[in-house]
Each structure stands twice: as C-alpha cells, then as structure tokens.
Amino acid sequence: MKIKLAENYGFCFGVKRAIKIAEENTNSATYGPLIHNSKEIARLKRDFNVALSEDLADFKSGDKAVIRTHGIPKDELAQLYTRNVEVIDATCPYVTKPQQICEEMSGAGYDIVIFGDEEHPEIKGVKSYATYGAHVVTSVEELKKLHLKEKIAVVAQTTRKAEDYLEICNYLIPRHKEVRVFNTICNATFENQDAVRKLAKEADIMIVIGGKNSSNTKQLQSIALNAGIDSYHIEGADDLVASWFEGKKLCGISAGASTPDWIIQQVIEAIETMTK
Numbered sequence: 001m002k003i004k005l006a007e008n009y010g011f012c013f014g015v016k017r018a019i020k021i022a023e024e025n026t027n028s029a030t031y032g033p034l035i036h037n038s039k040e041i042a043r044l045k046r047d048f049n050v051a052l053s054e055d056l057a058d059f060k061s062g063d064k065a066v067i068r069t070h071g072i073p074k075d076e077l078a079q080l081y082t083r084n085v086e087v088i089d090a091t092c093p094y095v096t097k098p099q100q101i102c103e104e105m106s107g108a109g110y111d112i113v114i115f116g117d118e119e120h121p122e123i124k125g126v127k128s129y130a131t132y133g134a135h136v137v138t139s140v141e142e143l144k145k146l147h148l149k150e151k152i153a154v155v156a157q158t159t160r161k162a163e164d165y166l167e168i169c170n171y172l173i174p175r176h177k178e179v180r181v182f183n184t185i186c187n188a189t190f191e192n193q194d195a196v197r198k199l200a201k202e203a204d205i206m207i208v209i210g211g212k213n214s215s216n217t218k219q220l221q222s223i224a225l226n227a228g229i230d231s232y233h234i235e236g237a238d239d240l241v242a243s244w245f246e247g248k249k250l251c252g253i254s255a256g257a258s259t260p261d262w263i264i265q266q267v268i269e270a271i272e273t274m275t276k
Contacts, residue, residue, distance in 0.1 A: 001275045002250045003268060004203065006195035010264060012188035012257035014092025018069040019260075021090040022050045028064035029053045031080075032121060034090065035069055035258035036211035039236060043260075059085045069258075071095045071125035094186040095122055098155040099129040101182050105153035106130040110180065113137060113148070115168045116157025120215055123157055140171045150177040158186045159216035159257070161193065161223070188257055189216055196220050196254050200227035203252030205244060208233050209267055210256025217256030224252075236263055237270035245275050 011019075015035050022034055022044050029051040033041055044050040050066065056076055059065050061084040067077070071091040080087050098114075106112050112134035116123040127134045137143050152172055156165045162185055173179045200206055206224035210217025212235060224231035232244060245251065251271060255264050 001245060001248055003271060004199065004250060004252055005264075006192070006199045006252065006254040008188070008191040008195040009253070010255040010257070010259050010261060012186065012192075014069050014094055014186070014188075015258050018090035018092065019044070021088060022066055023048050025064055025066055025088050026050065028066050028088065029058070030066040030068055030090075031056065031059065031072060031076075032068045032070070033213075034066060036214035036217075036256070037235075037258040037260070037263075038211060039263055040258065040260050056080070059083060061085065064088060067091050068121065069095065070120070070122040071099060072121070073125050073128035074099075075128065091125075092158070092186075094158045094184070095125070098126045098158070098182070098184040101153065101155050101184070102126055102130040102134060105180065106132050106134070109149075110151045110153040111135065111149040113143070113146075113152055113154045113168070113172070114157070115154065115160060115165050117215065120157065122159075122215075126155065126157075137168065140167055143168065143171055148172075148176065151180075152176050152178065153180040153182065155182045155184045157215065158184060159189050159219060160185055161219055162190065189219075192216070192220060192254065192257065193223055196223045196252075197227065199252040199254065200224045200229055200231075203250045204229055205248045205250075206231040206252045206254065207240075207267065207271070208254050208256070209235070209264055210259045211235060214256045214258055217259070220254050220256060224254075234267070237266045240267065240270050240274065242274045245271065251275075
C-alpha cells in the first residue's frame with residue numbers, strides 16, 4: 001500500500017506563531033488550551049514549563065498568561081489586565097480580524113451574523129466583541145428563525161467550509177437592504193481543504209490527524225467522507241487500527257492546523273509497519 005500526503009496540511013501560520021510565543025515565555029500558563037492538540041500541549045509543559053489553566057481565577061498579579069490562538073472573550077481579557085497579569089497575546093491574527101469587524105460593525109448599527117459553532121472558544125471570543133450582541137448560526141434553517149435588521153454584517157469562523165458560508169450569505173443578500181460580507185475564513189483552511197478534496201479523488205482511505213476538538217480537522221474529515229471514501233480522524237499513531245487498511249491501495253494523509261510534524265511522522269511510520 002502506498003502512502004501519500006496532501007499538498008497542504010498541518011501547522012498553519014497562526015499555530016506556528018503561537019507555539020513560538022509559548023516557547024519564548026517559559027514558566028507561564030496558557031488560559032485555555034493554546035491549540036487543539038493535547039500532545040503538543042503536553043510537550044510545551046514538559047520542555048518549556050508552559051502550564052495550562054482553564055480557570056481565569058488562577059491568574060494573579062505578576063503571573064504570565066498566554067492567550068490561546070482562538071482568542072478569549074473581551075471581558076475576560078479586561079479582567080486579566082485589571083489584575084495586573086502580564087498578558088502575552090497569542091491570538092491568531094485571522095481570529096483577531098473578525099473580533100475587530102464585529103466591534104466596528106455592531107457599533108455602526110449593523111446586526112451581526114456569525115457563521116460558526118457557538119460553543120467553540122473562537123466564536124465565544126468573536127461574539128463578545130459585538131457591542132450590541134450577535135446571532136450565531138450554522139445553517140440557513142437557523143437563519144430563517146431570526147428577525148434581523150435591514151443592515152447586516154456577516155463573518156465566519158476561520159475554519160469553516162467556504163461553500164457552506166456562501167449558502168448563508170446567498171440567503172441573506174436578496175432579503176435585506178444592506179449585507180456586508182467579510183471573508184474571515186483563513187487561507188490555510190482553504191488550502192488544506194482543497195488539498196484533501198484533490199487527494200480524496202485518488203486515495204481509497206484517508207487518515208486525518210488532529211485533536212478531537214479541532215474544528216478544522218473535523219472539516220477535513222468531512223470533506224474526505226463526502227468524497228465517498230473511508231476516512232478516519234485520529235489524534236496520533238495509537239488510534240490506528242490495522243484492519244482499516246486491508247485491501248487498500250493508496251492511503252491519503254492530511255492533518256489539522258494544530259498538528260505538529262512529529263505526530264504526522266509517527267503516524268506514517270506506524271502505518272508503514274502495520275501494512276508491511
């Protein structure tokens with residue numbers, strides 16, 4: 001069986017930047033998981049003494065708090081500054097952009113529509129910047145239940161599929177006088193998704209590597225499944241099952257934006273061992 005990597009995969013610019021920031025700030029703690037990859041978070045703790053805290057109350061005056069790539073709610077950031085915590089902002093610039101858009105457009109009187117998962121930390125943060133609130137939706141059906149103003153601004157979670165975002169925008173545009181659409185899906189997401197679509201046309205099994213809570217990894221697996229081939233979302237080599245590869249000729253591999261190269265290499269080596 002052959003193994004082929006997607007043309008684009010793995011660490012994106014925002015994650016590489018956040019990891020570098022964390023490594024440069026030893027003896028600190030991230031507020032929430034820096035990225036959605038537990039193995040990389042464990043490495044930061046082991047090698048750089050960068051801890052993880054899920055509780056805002058843990059941070060006291062003089063502590064160093066590294067802000068996760070997904071960002072945090074505006075009021076929580078303000079609380080950290082009020083307590084004289086040293087804030088090290090590792091929020092991905094692609095996430096900062098929709099935060100700024102929501103704040104500006106909400107202040108200008110637009111209803112804010114956010115396409116994404118309301119429970120995802122990125123969206124919790126983005127929504128908090130809308131001065132007068134925001135509507136978070138995942139489908140046109142959810143949009144139909146809303147009573148919106150004539151002026152609307154729309155942003156998307158950075159890791160969403162572009163075609164799904166277009167459905168939301170195409171529903172709104174003919175129904176309202178002014179719809180401002182902002183393309184906040186990051187370039188790395190586009191490139192990784194396109195690469196999976198291409199590879200899924202020739203592979204007969206896809207392995208997608210990434211944290212179980214990683215939205216962009218889930219989207220990659222969804223694209224592979226939609227192509228009609230067996231696709232498995234794993235966190236690391238330990239999750240592999242030998243029977244998946246029986247009768248397969250080409251295994252395609254992709255990885256989410258929070259997946260480091262060392263985990264990808266472990267998976268490749270494990271598959272090679274299993275299929276000899």
